[in-house]
Amino acid sequence: MNLSLKTPIEKLPLIGPAYVKKLHRVGIETAGDLLFYFPFRYDDFSEVKKISEIELGEVVSVRGKIIDIQNIRTWKRKMNITEALIEDESGAIKSVWFNQPFLVRNLKKGANVSLSGKVVYAQEGLQLSNPSYELLGSGQSLHTARLVPVYHETEGLSSKWLRTHIKPILRLSNEVEEFLPVSIIKNQKLFSLSEAIRQIHFPDNEEKAKIAKRRLAFDELFLVQLYMILQKQKWQENNAIEIKFNKKLEKEIKDFVDSLPFKLTNAQKISSWNIIKDFEKNRPMNRLLEGDVGSGKTLVALIAALAVAKSGYQAAFMAPTEILARQHFKEAVRRFGNNLSTPQPPLSGGNLSSPLIRGVEEVIALLTGSESKIYKDGKIKEISKKKLLEKIKNGEINFIIGTHSLIQKKVVFKNLAFSIVDEQHRFGIDQRAKIQTEILGIKDGLKTVPHLLSMTATPIPRTLALTVYGDLDLSVLDEMPKGRQKIITKLVAPANRSLAYKFIRDQIKKGRQVFVICPLIDESDVLEVKSATQEYERLKNEIYSDLNIGLLHGKIKPKEKEGVMKKFIKKEINILVSTSVIEVGIDIPNASVIVIEGADRFGLAQLHQFRGRVGRGKHQSFCFLFTDSTSATTARRLKALIKSNNGFELAEQDLKIRGPGELVGIRQSGLPDLAMASLTDFKLIKSAREEAEALIEENDKLIRHPKLNNKLKKFTKKVHFE
Ligand code: ADP
Numbered sequence: 001m002n003l004s005l006k007t008p009i010e011k012l013p014l015i016g017p018a019y020v021k022k023l024h025r026v027g028i029e030t031a032g033d034l035l036f037y038f039p040f041r042y043d044d045f046s047e048v049k050k051i052s053e054i055e056l057g058e059v060v061s062v063r064g065k066i067i068d069i070q071n072i073r074t075w076k077r078k079m080n081i082t083e084a085l086i087e088d089e090s091g092a093i094k095s096v097w098f099n100q101p102f103l104v105r106n107l108k109k110g111a112n113v114s115l116s117g118k119v120v121y122a123q124e125g126l127q128l129s130n131p132s133y134e135l136l137g138s139g140q141s142l143h144t145a146r147l148v149p150v151y152h153e154t155e156g157l158s159s160k161w162l163r164t165h166i167k168p169i170l171r172l173s174n175e176v177e178e179f180l181p182v183s184i185i186k187n188q189k190l191f192s193l194s195e196a197i198r199q200i201h202f203p204d205n206e207e208k209a210k211i212a213k214r215r216l217a218f219d220e221l222f223l224v225q226l227y228m229i230l231q232k233q234k235w236q237e238n239n240a241i242e243i244k245f246n247k248k249l250e251k252e253i254k255d256f257v258d259s260l261p262f263k264l265t266n267a268q269k270i271s272s273w274n275i276i277k278d279f280e281k282n283r284p285m286n287r288l289l290e291g292d293v294g295s296g297k298t299l300v301a302l303i304a305a306l307a308v309a310k311s312g313y314q315a316a317f318m319a320p321t322e323i324l325a326r327q328h329f330k331e332a333v334r335r336f337g338n339n340l341s342t343p344q345p346p347l348s349g350g351n352l353s354s355p356l357i358r359g360v361e362e363v364i365a366l367l368t369g370s371e372s373k374i375y376k377d378g379k380i381k382e383i384s385k386k387k388l389l390e391k392i393k394n395g396e397i398n399f400i401i402g403t404h405s406l407i408q409k410k411v412v413f414k415n416l417a418f419s420i421v422d423e424q425h426r427f428g429i430d431q432r433a434k435i436q437t438e439i440l441g442i443k444d445g446l447k448t449v450p451h452l453l454s455m456t457a458t459p460i461p462r463t464l465a466l467t468v469y470g471d472l473d474l475s476v477l478d479e480m481p482k483g484r485q486k487i488i489t490k491l492v493a494p495a496n497r498s499l500a501y502k503f504i505r506d507q508i509k510k511g512r513q514v515f516v517i518c519p520l521i522d523e524s525d526v527l528e529v530k531s532a533t534q535e536y537e538r539l540k541n542e543i544y545s546d547l548n549i550g551l552l553h554g555k556i557k558p559k560e561k562e563g564v565m566k567k568f569i570k571k572e573i574n575i576l577v578s579t580s581v582i583e584v585g586i587d588i589p590n591a592s593v594i595v596i597e598g599a600d601r602f603g604l605a606q607l608h609q610f611r612g613r614v615g616r617g618k619h620q621s622f623c624f625l626f627t628d629s630t631s632a633t634t635a636r637r638l639k640a641l642i643k644s645n646n647g648f649e650l651a652e653q654d655l656k657i658r659g660p661g662e663l664v665g666i667r668q669s670g671l672p673d674l675a676m677a678s679l680t681d682f683k684l685i686k687s688a689r690e691e692a693e694a695l696i697e698e699n700d701k702l703i704r705h706p707k708l709n710n711k712l713k714k715f716t717k718k719v720h721f722e
C-alpha cells in the first residue's frame with residue numbers, strides 16, 4: 001500500500017480498531033500525526049557487552065542464544081517468574097521477568113535475542129532483571145541495544161507499541177514539509193525537519209537526540225514568537241491619540257510627583273517614562289507593567305492617567321472586583337485631591353477640602369455594578385448611573401475607575417486615550433478581547449484605540465514573559481519603595497501550633513486582623529489538606545469562639561464575597577479564613593498576620609503574593625507557614641520563601657525546582673509541550689525571538705513564505721492562543 005502522511009491510522013498495517021480508538025483519543029488521526037507524537041526521554045541501552053564482561057549494577061545490552069526458558073510459579077508470593085539462560089561466545093547469564101508468562105510464546109529455546117536491562121545480583125550470581133528484549137535478525141533493533149525512546153503512555157498506548165508502529169512509517173519523515181527558511185536552519189545550525197523527526201524517535205546517539213529536540217523546540221518557540229510579533233503589528237496598525245510631553249505637561253507631572261509624601265522608586269520613574277514616551281506616538285501602546293505586590297503599580301498608572309487628563313483626554317482604569325475598583329478610586333482621590341501645601345487627607349474621608357489638581361476641571365468617577373460616584377470640587381458625591389454615563393459621554397469626566405461595568409455597550413467615551421487593566425490575568429479571555437474592541441472604540445469603526453496598560457503582580461521571569469506575553473512591551477517594577485518593613489516568615493512545626501494561636505490572639509487583642517489561607521474548599525483525605533470550611537468551623541468553635549471569624553471561598557457568590565470583604569475592611573471580622581480566591585491587590589493595612597495551611601501545595605510566587613496581604617501598614621507583620629509534608633523539596637522551597645522577599649527571585653527558584661508548568665499564568669498560556677519544556681532555555685528563546693523579528697522585518701506578513709504562513713495558521717489553531 002502507498003502510505004502518505006495523510007493516510008488515516010486505520011489504514012496503516014497492523015493497527016486494529018481498539019488501537020485506532022486509543023490513538024484517536026490522544027488526537028492522532030493520520031500517519032503524520034503519529035510521526036509527530038514524540039518521546040519525552042530515552043532509556044540508554046546503547047552499551048552492548050560480551051556476557052563475560054558485564055558488571056553488577058550497570059545497564060547493558062547483550063546478544064545471545066536462548067539455551068533454556070521456562071515459567072515458574074512461586075506459590076508463596078503468587079507471582080509468575082519467567083527464567084531464561086542466554087549464552088554468547090564468552091559465557092552465559094540468567095535473565096528473569098516477573099508476571100509476563102506470555103514471553104515463552106515469543107522467546108523460544110534456540111532463538112537469538114537481544115536483551116537490555118539492569119544487572120543485579122541473585123543467589124546464583126549475576127542476572128538480568130526484567131530486561132527489554134527482541135528477537136535478532138528481524139532488522140534494526142527498536143527496544144534494545146540503542147537509545148530506546150520512551151513515550152507518554154496514556155490511554156493504554158505503551159512505549160513498546162508506539163516504537164513498533166512508528167518505526168515502519170519513519171520513512172514518511174521525508175515527505176514532511178520543511179517550513180523554516182533555509183537561512184534560519186543554517187544560522188541556528190538546526191537539523192532539517194525530517195532529520196529531526198527521525199532522530200527524535202530513534203536517535204543515533206545522545207548528541208543527535210539533543211540536536212533533534214532543539215530543532216523541534218525551536219519550531220514551537222519560533223512560531224509562538226511569530227504569532228506574538230504579528231499580533232503586536234496588528235495592534236499597531238490602529239491609530240492612537242498622541243499625547244505630547246511638552247513643557248507644560250512636564251511641569252504638571254513634576255508638581256504631582258513632588259506633592260507625594262514619598263519619593264518614587266527608580267523603577268517607578270523608568271516605567272512612567274516608558275509609558276509617557278509611548279503616549280507620544282500615534283500608534284497605540286500595549287504594555288505590561290509587572291511588579292511585585294506593593295511595588296507601587298497603581299501610582300505609575302495614576303501618573304500616566306494624569307498626563308492624559310491634563311492633556312484634555314479621558315483615561316479608564318478597570319479592576320477585577322468592586323473592592324479593588326473602590327480602593328483605586330480612593331487612592332486616585334487621595335493623590336490627585338492633594339494640594340502641595342495641605343497634609344495627606346485620610347483615606348476614609350469623603351469630604352476633602354483641597355481643590356482638585358489646582359483649578360482644572362478634571363473629574364474622577366467610579367462606576368461599578370453597585371455604585372456610581374464622582375469626585376469634584378474636593379468632594380465625593382453619589383450620582384445616578386444615567387447622569388454619570390452622560391458625563392462620560394460628553395467628556396466632563398477625565399478619569400473613570402471601575403469594574404468590567406466599564407466595558408458595557410452603554411458606556412460611551414468622548415475621547416478615551418488610555419485604558420488601564422489591573423490584575424489583568426484575573427479577567428477572562430473574552431473580557432480581555434472586549435477591552436480591546438468595546439471600550440477601545442474599534443466598535444465605531446474608527447480604528448482609533450486607546451493606549452493600553454495591563455498590570456500584574458504575578459512575577460514572571462523576563463525570559464518567560466518574552467514568550468508568554470511576547471506581543472506586549474514590558475516594564476518591570478523590580479524594586480520596592482524604601483522603608484518597607486520586612487514580614488517575618490516562619491515555618492511552624494505542628495507541635496507549635498497552639499503557640500502560634502496564642503500569638504495570633506495577642507495580635508488581635510492589640511487590634512490587628514488575621515488572614516488564614518487554606519488550599520482547597522472540599523475535604524480531601526487523599527491530599528490531607530484542610531478545607532477552608534472545616535478550618536473556619538474549627539477556629540470558630542474550638543479556638544476562637546469569642547472572636548468574629550469570616551469565610552471566603554470560590555463557591556461563595558461574588559456579592560456575598562464583597563460583603564465579607566467589606567466587613568473585614570470595617571474590622572467587624574477579626575480572622576478571615578479563605579481559599580486562594582483572596583484578592584491579590586486588596587489593601588488592609590491593619591492586618592498583621594497571615595497563616596498559610598498546607599503551604600507545600602502552593603507555588604513560591606503564589607505564597608509570596610499571599611504574604612503580601614500583610615505588612616501594608618505600620619505594624620510589624622508575620623507570615624506563618626504550616627505543612628504536613630516532610631519532603632526535602634518542600635523544606636527547600638519553604639526555606640527559599642523565608643529567606644527571600646523578592647517575587648521575581650522566588651519565581652525563578654520555582655521555575656528551577658518545579659518547572660515552568662507550575663508558575664501561575666504559564667500553565668494557562670496554552671503553550672505546546674516542547675515550548676513549555678524549553679522555557680528555561682533562555683538562549684533558545686532569544687534565538688527564536690531574534691529570528692522571528694528579523695524575518696518579519698525583512699518580509700512583512702510572511703507573504704514570501706507561504707509554507708511558514710500555513711504552518712503558523714495551523715499552529716495557532718492547534719494551541720488556541722487567547
Ligand atoms: P501594587 O503594585 O501591589 O498594586 P500599590 O500600588 O497598591 O501596589 O502600592 C502599595 C502602597 O504603596 C500604596 O499605598 C502606595 O500609595 C504606596 N506607594 C507607592 N509608591 C510608593 C513609593 N515610591 N514610596 C512609598 N510608598 C509608595
Ligand code: MG
Pocket residue numbers: 297298422585
Ligand atoms: Mg495593585
